[in-house]
Amino acid sequence: MAAPVGRLVAGVLACRAWAVRGVGSRLLSSQAAGSPWRLHGAVCLKRPPVVVQSKSPLQQEVDELLQQIELEKSLYADHEIKLMEDKVRLSKQSVNYDDDFDSDNKDIVLTQDLEDAWEQKWKAFKPAPAITEADDKNNRSSLNRKLQNTLVLLVKEKFGDEDIWLFPQLAWQAGETMKQTAERALSTLSGNQIEAIFLGNAPCGFYKYKFPKTIRTEDQVGAKVFFFKAILRSQDLQTSKGNGEYVWVSRDELKDYLKPAYLSAVQEFVVEI
Known part of the structure; x- marks a missing residue:
């Protein structure tokens, strides 16, 4: 009985892999065929806690x-x-x-x-303070803040006449995998100097939104965004954006930047931060 069960499990896994490849190829082919929905790759870049959280x-x-x-x-x-x-x-x-x-x-x-x-x-011995100067000044562009919490990177992007906070993302280009698009979004942001580890090759989340009416056309209705998780390896990050155009925020601070619909879509895969 072991052999038939083994063949059955292998067949199911093969079907699932074929289905995933089929869905991915249909999504990318629809982009190439002139779909009004633009495909984007985004990354949820996390800075893990630096010090242990205080005990209750x-x-x-x-x-x-x-x-x-x-x-x-x-x-x-x-x-x-x-x-x-x-x-x-x-x-x-x-x-x-x-x-x-x-x-x-x-x-x-x-x-x-x-x-x-x-x-x-x-x-x-005098331990370094857990409350830093960036905490006192509420400098959210600094990595040296909220050392007991996980922080995620948000960047400000301009859509039409409106500034919107998002996870770093870029439009997919032909010949790329979606993960490569997300990696390019990080490398473009940091000038190829960022050190991050991507957690897996498959997206961890998905979100679809429409462009503002000022830039929306029949050929470009909105974007379908596929999110990937990544962990920051170093505690130093030089970005191409100036202060105020990017922030490192905790889970409780996401609501201060993200729109409700966007926040509800991403909170599923940032719930553990």
Whole structure:
């Protein structure tokens, strides 16, 4: 029975792959055949959190409980064993004091001395603040903000007489895959200097909209946008746009920029940010 089931599963997967290729080819061929809908490739570029998010009171309480349970059930570490051995050795030395013994061991570094040195280093350490200057100035064009959250890149594009905030996107060109179009949108934005990892070869979302009436024609009614996800690899990004023409925003801030219809279409694949 295993062989027929295996052939059946392979046949289903092959049919699905054929169907996906067929849909993609029909979409691209419709573009080439003069469809009034323009095909666009867009990318949802994310900057992952830089620091760990602050714990809620409940999370902090559970974390302390788990640490206490782990401590009670754990064995002594090598450092703790050495600390106890040093205490035994010092107690013997205080009972049987010997000048020769003391002179021979005066250069020994005890475990407690190491702990004292580590404690001094810890007191001198000053962690960088989680609230940055960009947070204080609400500079949303900076990557150095909201370090505890995932941020996504939005750019301002002009459609007719209206400025609209969108994910970076470009129109599809003949000979490209849709992923290559999305990659070109990023490379055009950053002058081929952006470092990003695309998550898969298939789109994660789809949105269709009509152009403003001022630029809408019978041959160009609107656009069909296919979204891809990508992760920013570096914390530095130089774009071809000036400040104010692009922003890095969290999920809660998307509503300040995106139109409701566009936001409802994209929130499905940015829900985890």
